[in-house]
Amino acid sequence: MSFINLDDLPYLTLVGFTLNTEEKAAIQSSLQVKKEQEKLEEIWLWGKILGVQRDYFIAQATKDNLFSRKFYYSIDLVNWLQLPDVPSSDMDRISQVHGRFTGDPAFEYSLGEEPEEGAEEKTINEEKRLSGTVALINYETEIVPRGAYYRDTLHQLQKNVNFSGIPKGELSQLTHYLHFREGFDINKRTLQERADAFDESIDIFETIANDEPKGVWSCQTERTGSVAILRSLLWPGYVFFHTANPPKWGSMYYGTGQRNLNIGFML
Amino acid sequence: MEEDPVELVVPEPIPEPTPSAPPEEVEKEEQPAQPTPPAEPTTAAPPQHPFLDRKDFYIPPASRLPEGSELALAKAFLMTQSEKSNLNLYDHLTEVIVRILETRPGNVVDAFETLSADIKRSHFVVDRPNAPGAFQKASEVAPANEIGAAQVKLFEKSGLEEPGDPEAFGEIPDIMDLSNLWEWAGVSLGKEETFMLFLSLKSLVTSKPLQSVRLWGKILGAKANYLIIEGELKEGAVDEDAPQVEEEVQENAEEKKEAEEDEDVPKRKEKPVIPLPREERVGVNKYVYYVCNYAGGPWTRLPDVIPEKLQASRRIRKFFTGDLNHKIVSYPPFNDTEAQYLRCQIARISAATVVSPSGYYTFDQEDENEDEENPQPQNIIINPEFESLSPEQLIDPANWVHHVPYILPQGRVTWENPLGQKGEEEANEDEDEEEGSDAGEGEEERENVEPETGPGILSPLSSDEGP
Numbered sequence: 001m002s003f004i005n006l007d008d009l010p011y012l013t014l015v016g017f018t019l020n021t022e023e024k025a026a027i028q029s030s031l032q033v034k035k036e037q038e039k040l041e042e043i044w045l046w047g048k049i050l051g052v053q054r055d056y057f058i059a060q061a062t063k064d065n066l067f068s069r070k071f072y073y074s075i076d077l078v079n080w081l082q083l084p085d086v087p088s089s090d091m092d093r094i095s096q097v098h099g100r101f102t103g104d105p106a107f108e109y110s111l112g113e114e115p116e117e118g119a120e121e122k123t124i125n126e127e128k129r130l131s132g133t134v135a136l137i138n139y140e141t142e143i144v145p146r147g148a149y150y151r152d153t154l155h156q157l158q159k160n161v162n163f164s165g166i167p168k169g170e171l172s173q174l175t176h177y178l179h180f181r182e183g184f185d186i187n188k189r190t191l192q193e194r195a196d197a198f199d200e201s202i203d204i205f206e207t208i209a210n211d212e213p214k215g216v217w218s219c220q221t222e223r224t225g226s227v228a229i230l231r232s233l234l235w236p237g238y239v240f241f242h243t244a245n246p247p248k249w250g251s252m253y254y255g256t257g258q259r260n261l262n263i264g265f266m267l
Numbered sequence: 268m269e270e271d272p273v274e275l276v277v278p279e280p281i282p283e284p285t286p287s288a289p290p291e292e293v294e295k296e297e298q299p300a301q302p303t304p305p306a307e308p309t310t311a312a313p314p315q316h317p318f319l320d321r322k323d324f325y326i327p328p329a330s331r332l333p334e335g336s337e338l339a340l341a342k343a344f345l346m347t348q349s350e351k352s353n354l355n356l357y358d359h360l361t362e363v364i365v366r367i368l369e370t371r372p373g374n375v376v377d378a379f380e381t382l383s384a385d386i387k388r389s390h391f392v393v394d395r396p397n398a399p400g401a402f403q404k405a406s407e408v409a410p411a412n413e414i415g416a417a418q419v420k421l422f423e424k425s426g427l428e429e430p431g432d433p434e435a436f437g438e439i440p441d442i443m444d445l446s447n448l449w450e451w452a453g454v455s456l457g458k459e460e461t462f463m464l465f466l467s468l469k470s471l472v473t474s475k476p477l478q479s480v481r482l483w484g485k486i487l488g489a490k491a492n493y494l495i496i497e498g499e500l501k502e503g504a505v506d507e508d509a510p511q512v513e514e515e516v517q518e519n520a521e522e523k524k525e526a527e528e529d530e531d532v533p534k535r536k537e538k539p540v541i542p543l544p545r546e547e548r549v550g551v552n553k554y555v556y557y558v559c560n561y562a563g564g565p566w567t568r569l570p571d572v573i574p575e576k577l578q579a580s581r582r583i584r585k586f587f588t589g590d591l592n593h594k595i596v597s598y599p600p601f602n603d604t605e606a607q608y609l610r611c612q613i614a615r616i617s618a619a620t621v622v623s624p625s626g627y628y629t630f631d632q633e634d635e636n637e638d639e640e641n642p643q644p645q646n647i648i649i650n651p652e653f654e655s656l657s658p659e660q661l662i663d664p665a666n667w668v669h670h671v672p673y674i675l676p677q678g679r680v681t682w683e684n685p686l687g688q689k690g691e692e693e694a695n696e697d698e699d700e701e702e703g704s705d706a707g708e709g710e711e712e713r714e715n716v717e718p719e720t721g722p723g724i725l726s727p728l729s730s731d732e733g734p
Contacts, residue, residue, distance in 0.1 A: 013456060013458075014457055017453055017455065018455035020450050021450070021451075218487070218489040220490065220492070221411060224411045224412070254453075266585050266586045
């Protein structure tokens with residue numbers, strides 16, 4: 001789960017960004033109001049996407065199933081609007097847009113291709129692009145520490161209340177961090193792998209150590225080794241922190257919403 | 268938070284006897300404390316004190332047991348290490364007795380064997396150091412300790428520092444105050460880190476001949492980050508940290524030149540071979556830069572910008588690793604370390620993004636450096652009559668200006684003829700070797716090169732162009 005408690009923002013200053021006092025104060029209040037209005041179980045700040053004119057703040061709300069989440073965005077920090085669901089046909093279009101976000105949700109991106117006669121010009125509006133980008137970022141970067149979630153006997157995903165954090169000396173091992181996404185099937189692993197590295201109840205996601213290309217995650221320990229900071233180099237701006245004492249983790253996206261297409265050359 | 272002992276670290280030897288300690292040491296250390304408790308009833312000399320059984324209690328030499336040669340021999344025998352378990356009886360008995368006296372169980376004699384076995388078991392014998400359960404040194408934690416130690420030094424220094432002559436040291440910005448303003452822009456290094464950086468800056472200006480310093484920023488690397496300081500050297504100060512790259516580069520250039528002459532390749536058909544002269548303490552290299560990986564870490568001076576490298580840096584995109592000696596592997600080739608790449612990027616970022624409200628800086632009227640080739644004035648000073656602009660004016664990009672000069676495509680601020688300066692010895696020599704007609708051509712060619720130009724210093728942001 002990708003979320004950040006406003007109290008944990010000081011951890012993110014380790015990579016250089018923060019929210020200012022106005023933003024923190026406004027978000028705290030307005031999210032509470034939104035939660036009440038929509039009768040949501042829980043609502044968290046997800047991140048901030050920097051636009052040319054204005055920035056988008058993104059929040060997410062959870063329901064019973066942790067994977068079906070609702071996302072909201074706000075420009076003025078007061079009104080939160082739900083992001084539309086994006087059909088997969090639109091996802092293709094979204095991945096063709098590479099520029100900066102403008103800050104106007106109604107802005108239409110044209111996809112550059114010359115429209116055929118009679119056919120409509122292919123466009124995608126910024127609100128949809130925002131929704132698709134959030135989904136993409138979640139799919140490729142959203143991570144949790146190993147052991148923070150488990151599957152119970154009914155195969156339901158549960159938050160592990162007894163999770164005590166990753167030991168301090170092992171904070172910088174990538175195998176301790178897992179992608180928070182569906183589709184991991186332990187039965188597809190060889191027996192050898194399962195015996196060596198998997199615990200069926202907590203190894204319910206793919207580990208990020210297998211991500212390609214190698215080095216796509218930058219993992220550093222800060223504050224004399226007590227906090228692990230992971231940054232995705234594929235989506236510059238996604239930052240995850242984890243500390244074992246107290247066992248806390250959180251993540252936030254703070255960037256321009258552009259995928260790093262040059263990553264192969266930059267590593 | 269910090270007390271958490273890392274599970275994998277080998278526990279520090281406790282003050283109690285350790286089986287692995289060499290016998291001599293054990294003898295000296297333990298002898299006063301250990302043999303006495305059993306001796307209590309026999310020797311009447313030390314009076315009965317309730318704290319006598321404490322093992323940290325000091326027993327004066329006078330009341331120690333006399334040590335004859337027999338005793339020494341017996342002791343030496345007891346201290347013989349077992350080949351199997353690496354223990355010795357003396358240490359073991361000491362431990363058993365200490366344990367008995369610490370816990371004072373009833374009917375000790377009956378429980379003696381159990382106790383003895385228990386203590387033996389508690390020694391974990393590592394027969395395979397890489398076994399899963401074995402104690403291992405946690406190497407990842409070591410750098411963290413190093414950082415901690417380096418940071419503690421900052422505080423020690425600041426406490427002991429004598430007032431001294433404040434004018435002898437360079438100016439440092441009040442970054443604690445500035446950090447509040449950065450925070451409004453969503454930028455923060457963290458309060459603690461900013462403070463430690465401030466202390467570190469202070470020690471930097473006292474140890475280096477810097478006129479003033481500025482916190483340039485932080486660049487995140489894959490393995491470590493860079494904190495970057497921009498400093499201005501004092502006028503006339505000896506530049507101790509002057510980059511050592513210079514010689515190397517010139518050697519390279521000479522080698523190349525030689526190679527070219529050997530092959531008898533006509534000159535100037537390819538890229539210009541004569542390296543452009545570097546700017547020294549002006550233009551791109553007006554400031555010097557120091558970097559460190561963490562607040563409190565050692566400062567490393569970055570080399571000066573080499574124009575050719577700056578040109579190359581424009582064509583590549585690389586992540587920083589955090590290691591200054593890392594070789595940049597790229598196409599087109601950069602052929603240098605990360606330190607030079609970092610320096611080039613700093614120069615480019617500064618030139619493109621360092622701005623100030625218009626009118627804050629003004630051209631230095633007394634500057635007489637203007638020459639024919641560089642008609643644009645370069646020197647700027649703080650305008651003493653500057654009046655701050657209103658917030659409405661400040662949000663207009665037209666009211667902000669660049670106060671770091673534009674870097675020309677050739678990688679310098681002032682244009683330099685790539686074919687050499689007129690009357691330059693080197694150029695003359697080269698030409699002398701060639702035939703007369705060639706020399707004439709070269710002369711003509713050199714004059715025909717179109718000087719590169721760019722926007723002058725203090726030009727407004729609104730006139731910026733996209734890449």
